[in-house]
Amino acid sequence: xxxxxxxxxxxxxxxxxxxxxxxxxxxxxxxxAEELPAEELFPLSQLGEAAGTVFSxxxxxxxxxxxxxxxxxxxxxxxxxxxxxxxxxxxxNILLTSGSQQTIDLLVRIYVNSGETVLVESPAPPxxxxxxxxxxxxxxxxxxxxxxxxPESLDEMIRLHRPKLLFVSPNFGNPTGRVWSLERRxxxxxxxxxxxxxxxxxxxxxxxxxxxxxxxxxxxRYPTLFKLDRDQGGNHVLYIGSFSxxxxxxxxxxxxxxxxxxxxxxxxxxxxxxxxxxxxxxxxLLRLLQSQRFxxxxxxxxxxxxxxxxxxxxxxxxxRPNWRGTEVEIPIGGMFLWAQLPDQLDGEALLSRALEKGVxxxxxxxxxxxxxxxxxxxxxxxxxxRDELLLGMNLISEVIAEMRQENS
Amino acid sequence: xxxxxxxxxxxxxxxxxxxxxxxxxxxxxxxxAEELPAEELFPLSQLGEAAGTVFSxxxxxxxxxxxxxxxxxxxxxxxxxxxxxxxxxxxxNILLTSGSQQTIDLLVRIYVNSGETVLVESPAPPxxxxxxxxxxxxxxxxxxxxxxxxPESLDEMIRLHRPKLLFVSPNFGNPTGRVWSLERRxxxxxxxxxxxxxxxxxxxxxxxxxxxxxxxxxxxRYPTLFKLDRDQGGNHVLYIGSFSxxxxxxxxxxxxxxxxxxxxxxxxxxxxxxxxxxxxxxxxLLRLLQSQRFxxxxxxxxxxxxxxxxxxxxxxxxxRPNWRGTEVEIPIGGMFLWAQLPDQLDGEALLSRALEKGVxxxxxxxxxxxxxxxxxxxxxxxxxxRDELLLGMNLISEVIAEMRQENS
Numbered sequence: 001x002x003x004x005x006x007x008x009x010x011x012x013x014x015x016x017x018x019x020x021x022x023x024x025x026x027x028x029x030x031x032x033a034e035e036l037p038a039e040e041l042f043p044l045s046q047l048g049e050a051a052g053t054v055f056s057x058x059x060x061x062x063x064x065x066x067x068x069x070x071x072x073x074x075x076x077x078x079x080x081x082x083x084x085x086x087x088x089x090x091x092x093n094i095l096l097t098s099g100s101q102q103t104i105d106l107l108v109r110i111y112v113n114s115g116e117t118v119l120v121e122s123p124a125p126p127x128x129x130x131x132x133x134x135x136x137x138x139x140x141x142x143x144x145x146x147x148x149x150x151p152e153s154l155d156e157m158i159r160l161h162r163p164k165l166l167f168v169s170p171n172f173g174n175p176t177g178r179v180w181s182l183e184r185r186x187x188x189x190x191x192x193x194x195x196x197x198x199x200x201x202x203x204x205x206x207x208x209x210x211x212x213x214x215x216x217x218x219x220x221r222y223p224t225l226f227k228l229d230r231d232q233g234g235n236h237v238l239y240i241g242s243f244s245x246x247x248x249x250x251x252x253x254x255x256x257x258x259x260x261x262x263x264x265x266x267x268x269x270x271x272x273x274x275x276x277x278x279x280x281x282x283x284x285l286l287r288l289l290q291s292q293r294f295x296x297x298x299x300x301x302x303x304x305x306x307x308x309x310x311x312x313x314x315x316x317x318x319x320r321p322n323w324r325g326t327e328v329e330i331p332i333g334g335m336f337l338w339a340q341l342p343d344q345l346d347g348e349a350l351l352s353r354a355l356e357k358g359v360x361x362x363x364x365x366x367x368x369x370x371x372x373x374x375x376x377x378x379x380x381x382x383x384x385x386r387d388e389l390l391l392g393m394n395l396i397s398e399v400i401a402e403m404r405q406e407n408s
Numbered sequence: 409x410x411x412x413x414x415x416x417x418x419x420x421x422x423x424x425x426x427x428x429x430x431x432x433x434x435x436x437x438x439x440x441a442e443e444l445p446a447e448e449l450f451p452l453s454q455l456g457e458a459a460g461t462v463f464s465x466x467x468x469x470x471x472x473x474x475x476x477x478x479x480x481x482x483x484x485x486x487x488x489x490x491x492x493x494x495x496x497x498x499x500x501n502i503l504l505t506s507g508s509q510q511t512i513d514l515l516v517r518i519y520v521n522s523g524e525t526v527l528v529e530s531p532a533p534p535x536x537x538x539x540x541x542x543x544x545x546x547x548x549x550x551x552x553x554x555x556x557x558x559p560e561s562l563d564e565m566i567r568l569h570r571p572k573l574l575f576v577s578p579n580f581g582n583p584t585g586r587v588w589s590l591e592r593r594x595x596x597x598x599x600x601x602x603x604x605x606x607x608x609x610x611x612x613x614x615x616x617x618x619x620x621x622x623x624x625x626x627x628x629r630y631p632t633l634f635k636l637d638r639d640q641g642g643n644h645v646l647y648i649g650s651f652s653x654x655x656x657x658x659x660x661x662x663x664x665x666x667x668x669x670x671x672x673x674x675x676x677x678x679x680x681x682x683x684x685x686x687x688x689x690x691x692x693l694l695r696l697l698q699s700q701r702f703x704x705x706x707x708x709x710x711x712x713x714x715x716x717x718x719x720x721x722x723x724x725x726x727x728r729p730n731w732r733g734t735e736v737e738i739p740i741g742g743m744f745l746w747a748q749l750p751d752q753l754d755g756e757a758l759l760s761r762a763l764e765k766g767v768x769x770x771x772x773x774x775x776x777x778x779x780x781x782x783x784x785x786x787x788x789x790x791x792x793x794r795d796e797l798l799l800g801m802n803l804i805s806e807v808i809a810e811m812r813q814e815n816s
Contacts, residue, residue, distance in 0.1 A: 001604045001644050003669055004572065006521045012676055039467040047470070048463030055456030059447040062455070062656035098506065102682035109542070113414045130680045134517070164412065196409045236409050248470035250688035261411055268420055272538045273681065274510035278689065280658035 008114070011133040030392035033360040035174065035245075035335060036383035038310075041303055042248050046294045050287035054280065065279035067271045068263075069096025069255075073286045077241070077255060080296070084216045087227045095263050095270060098277045099254040100204045100242040105131045106269045107200055107238055107256070108165070112137050117163040121149060123338070123367030123376070125174040125202070128167055132369075139369035142166075146329055148180025151187040158195050165198050170225060172205040175367050175378040176338040177331030179222060189225050192236050201225045204242040204254070207300050209333040210308035215300055226257070235259035243285060245335065246300060251281045304333070307382050311337070313389055314381045322397035337379045338364070344375045345403055350396070351377075353403070359395040416522070419541040438800035441768040443582065443653075443743060444791035446718075449711055450656050454702045458695035462688065473687035475679045476671075477504025477663075481694045485649075485663060488704070492624045495635050503671050503678060506685045507662040508612045508650040513539045514677045515608055515646055515664065516573070520545050525571040529557060531746070531775030531784070533582040533610070536575055540777075547777035550574075554737055556588025559595040566603050573606050578633060580613040583775050583786040584746040585739030587630060597633050600644050609633045612650040612662070615708050617741040618716035623708055634665070643667035651693060653743065654708060659689045712741070715790050719745070721797055722789045730805035745787045746772070752783045753811055758804070759785075761811070767803040 054061055068074070074091035081087040097103045104127070112118060114136030120128065122141040132139050140161050143153035148170060157163065168188070170180035180188075192199050201224060209218045223231075226239040235258065242254035256266055270276070288294050314337060318326060325342025341347065347363030354360065364376025384392055462469055476482070482499035489495040505511045512535070520526060522544030528536065530549040540547050548569050551561035556578060565571065576596070578588035588596075600607050609632060617626045631639075634647040643666065650662035664674055678684070696702050722745060726734060733750025749755065755771030762768065772784025792800055 001601075001606070001642070003606065003667070004519070005673060006517065006519055006524075008521075009518050009673055012673075012680070034472070036472055039471050042467040042470050044463065044467045044470065048460065051459045051463060052456065055452065055459060059450040059452045059656075062450050062452065062658040063447050064442070064444055064652075064657045098682045098685075101680075105681050109414070110417050111412070111414055113416075116414075127680075127683070134677065134680050193409075198409070198411065234409070244472075248467075248688075249472045250470040250686050252682070252686045259411070265413060265417055265420075269542065272420070272509075272535075272542050273513050274506045274660070275535070277506075278658050278660045278686065280656075281686065281689070 008134055008136050011136055012130070029355075030359045030384060030388045030395070032379045032381075032384060032392050032396075033362045034380060034383065036380065037245055037249065037335075038306065038382055038385075040385070041306055043288065043294060043299060046291060047248065047284065047288055049293065050291060051284045053287050054283045061280050061283045063279065065276055065282075067267050067276050068094070069277055070279065070282040070286060073282050074255075076286060076289055077257075085219050085223070085227055087230060089230075089257050093257055093260060093263055095256045095267050096277055096282060097254045097256060097270065098252040098274070099244050099249070100202055100240050101127050101131075102273070103240045103254050103256045104128055104167075104200065104202070106266045106273065108132060108135045108137065110265050110269045111198065112164050117161040119154070119157055119161070119163045119166045120369075121168055121173065123175055123364060123373055124167065124369075125169065126362065126366045128202070129367070129369060141368060141372070144178070146178060148178060148184035149188050151184065151191060154188060154191055158191065158197060163197060165200060166192060167200045167202070168225070169202040169205065171203055171222065172208055172331060172334030173202070174205065174334070175336050175362065175364070176329065177205075177334035177336050178329065179332060182222060185223070185225055185228060189228050189236070193229075193234060197236070199225055199229075199237045200240060201237050202240040204240065204245055205334045206241075207246055208304060208307060208335065210304050210311065211332055215297075215304075238262055246303070247285065247288070251285050252277065253281060253285055307335070310381045310384070310386075310389065313386065314379065314393065317390065317393040320397060322401040326400075335380055335382045337381060339377050339379060341375045341377060341400065343404055343407060345400060346374050347377045348374070350399055350403065353399045354396050357395040357399065359392045361396065416542055416544050419544055420538070437763075438767045438792060438796045438803070440787045440789075440792060440800050440804075441770045442788060442791065444788065445653055445657065445743075446714065446790055448793070449714055451696065451702060451707060454699060455656065455692065455696055457701065458699060459692050461695050462691045469688050469691045471687065473684055473690075475675050475684050476502070477685055478687065478690040478694060481690050482663075484694060484697055485665075493627050493631070493635055495638060497638075497665050501665055501668060501671055503664045503675050504685055504690060505662045505664060505678065506660040506682070507652050507657075508610055508648045509535050509539075510681070511648045511662050511664045512536055512575075512608065512610070514674045514681065516540060516543045516545065518673050518677045519606065520572050525569040527562070527565055527569070527571045527574045528777075529576055529581065531583055531772060531781055532575070532777075533577065534770065534774045536610070537775070537777060549776060549780070552586070554586060556586060556592035557596050559592065559599060562596060562599055566599065566605060571605060573608060574600060575608045575610070576633070577610040577613065579611055579630065580616055580739060580742030581610070582613065582742070583744050583770065583772070584737065585613075585742035585744050586737065587740060590630065593631070593633055593636060597636050597644070601637075601642060605644070607633055607637075607645045608648060609645050610648040612648065612653055613742045615654055616712060616715060616743065618712050618719065619740055623705075623712075646670055654711070655693065655696070659693050660685065661689060661693055715743070718789045718792070718797065721794065722787065722801065725798065725801040728805060730809040734808075743788055743790045745789060747785050747787060749783045749785060749808065751812055751815060753808060754782050755785045756782070758807055758811065761807045762804050765803040765807065767800045769804065
């Protein structure tokens with residue numbers, strides 16, 4: 001029969017529909033393309049122990065649960081925020097989801113009509129753009145630099161496009177890994193308060209801060225927009241958090257925090273979308289977090305130390321001759337390096353040829369709604385081990401050298 | 409700030425937005441309202457063992473995985489279909505989801521534009537109606553009787569409304585527990601083939617068949633529309649399956665099976681919605697299904713024997729004087745009894761008063777898009793234990809008696 005897909009399907013980028021077969025072939029590749037944490041750093045044995053305890057506590061945890069998710073886990077989040085950031089968020093203002101991708105999807109479904117404008121950073125996370133495209137939103141990029149979003153550009157875009165939502169990641173955002181300055185945070189929040197523009201703040205990478213300073217002290221110097229807003233009694237920010245990058249992705253646990261009414265309507269959408277996330281997985285995570293054998297702070301410190309080593313290795317490799325002319329901003333956290341290719345080489349063309357050599361990365365154009373970023377690429381440094389990183393970077397640089405040769 | 413929700417939020421029924429606080433108070437109630445399986449029948453120790461094995465096999469299973477879900481689990485589904493129903497479905501035509509609610513949501517998102525018509529049974533599952541409302545679909549009920557959907561009514565509604573999709577559950581569907589006759593299955597499929605109308609067949613309750621006949625022999629007498637269609641080489645049916653009712657809900661594992669193109673676009677929507685379901689949970693389930701200590705057939709037989717006992721008890725209780733005049737169809741499987749209250753009592757009014765006594769059920773009006781079913785109720789018999797069932801049914805019947813007294 002002839003299938004008559006909904007018109008929104010035509011808004012989905014072709015690569016997202018094709019991506020399936022890519023992923024299936026991942027085994028044979030070195031992937032610097034994806035947002036994968038390092039498996040060898042997972043708290044595997046502690047999670048296994050936590051699971052054992054959960055299963056021995058009886059069948060209740062395998063039943064359907066609350067839409068909002070485990071109250072005890074939401075209380076843990078409440079406590080951690082209080083301790084680390086002196087921020088008080090009632091567990092009723094938290095909705096557990098199946099990860100930040102779902103949180104973004106739920107928010108956009110309940111807040112953005114087809115044809116309405118959403119402002120995003122330049123560049124923006126591909127997963128977020130995918131949601132916005134499927135929902136038929138008009139996506140407008142706001143100019144950004146190394147200090148974060150540029151307030152003058154934001155002000156102009158707000159006046160010009162009367163947007164419904166602003167999507168940002170001020171801490172180590174995908175794909176640039178940038179950290180916004182405090183001034184920019186304050187200025188952006190101020191503008192959004194003035195124009196009653198809802199902010200979605202994705203902080204999924206927020207704890208991945210490298211360097212000697214403890215995360216909590218970094219957090220004090222660079223408070224989230226969510227904290228800045230709440231400290232003034234505001235409700236302009238919907239906070240998006242995740243355990244996928246700090247614990248493990250396969251638990252599929254993230255959360256949204258924000259205004260009562262927003263959380264309530266998102267919860268109804270969550271119920272419609274998949275009833276609720278797994279009570280079992282939430283119980284296993286909670287058990288891990290409460291376990292004597294696991295310390296959140298030390299775990300995060302260990303992760304960041306390891307990721308910093310991988311980042312430094314990648315930066316070293318980028319100094320090799322084949323990469324000459326490539327420009328990178330050096331991040332102090334997160335999972336990605338955002339690089340501008342030399343000679344305006346095309347990222348998609350580079351990818352096609354790199355795939356033939358068995359290595360992948362993300363072409364920068366996928367971080368823009370249209371037209372821009374064609375000579376940028378995003379490189380993930382958290383997942384590949386040392387040998388993979390050496391080989392993968394080498395293979396990409398070979399293709400770059402070949403392409404430059406052909407162009408000259 | 410003033411929140412400007414998307415217009416589709418106004419389509420969400422108020423009770424779905426409110427349901428959260430209901431659920432939180434579930435502890436203090438006897439609930440005959442929900443779709444809960446019996447916890448005491450969960451394969452708890454075998455699942456615990458499966459989890460232990462999975463965790464000891466290394467960290468890979470805690471990483472992100474394929475959008476389509478575990479290939480091995482999709483192969484298990486392929487094999488079971490082949491053995492039980494002589495039906496051959498390529499694993500590539502299966503998408504693992506986080507349960508049938510998500511499958512329905514994904515399908516409707518990619519297939520139905522706002523304002524387009526979707527046909528459903530009379531009555532229809534509340535979760536499906538929730539999805540259709542959120543997506544802004546026009547919902548039209550097709551007349552049904554104890555034999556299933558009435559072909560003449562379907563024919564009329566197709567000609568009148570030019571629908572995009574037909575949603576049905578021919579085996580023990582929610583809320584009636586009816587089994588469609590073979591003739592009705594064939595006639596409905598024939599009509600949909602003729603009009604190129606896509607069918608979504610929810611078979612989440614399909615294995616819950618009571619009585620002495622083995623499920624596989626029942627399946628042969630009452631093939632799914634999916635099988636009937638595929639046996640003729642058709643691709644008119646998107647099959648919706650789930651492990652929530654047969655194993656445990658908290659794994660959050662269901663699946664869709666159907667035409668290549670449909671599964672491909674649904675996979676892209678799945679990726680947009682939540683990236684993928686949990687690889688960990690899929691690995692635990694697969695391990696259970698492959699374990700020597702677990703036999704799928706015996707487990708289903710045990711479940712059905714227990715649920716049949718609970719159904720019979722509920723039917724006995726309905727013979728008590730306070731229930732006089734209540735009309736029920738006696739199902740031979742599923743999780744629900746659909747009852748018509750005497751004296752056209754109002755189900756919502758009955759619920760308000762029953763809640764005060766500490767017992768809940770689902771008012772029939774929630775199984776219709778509008779206006780109908782006000783004097784019907786849906787009673788779940790699988791979750792409450794014997795004492796709860798006795799007390800719960802007694803409390804409801806007391807309210808019925810009081811209301812009839814007041815009306816007379």
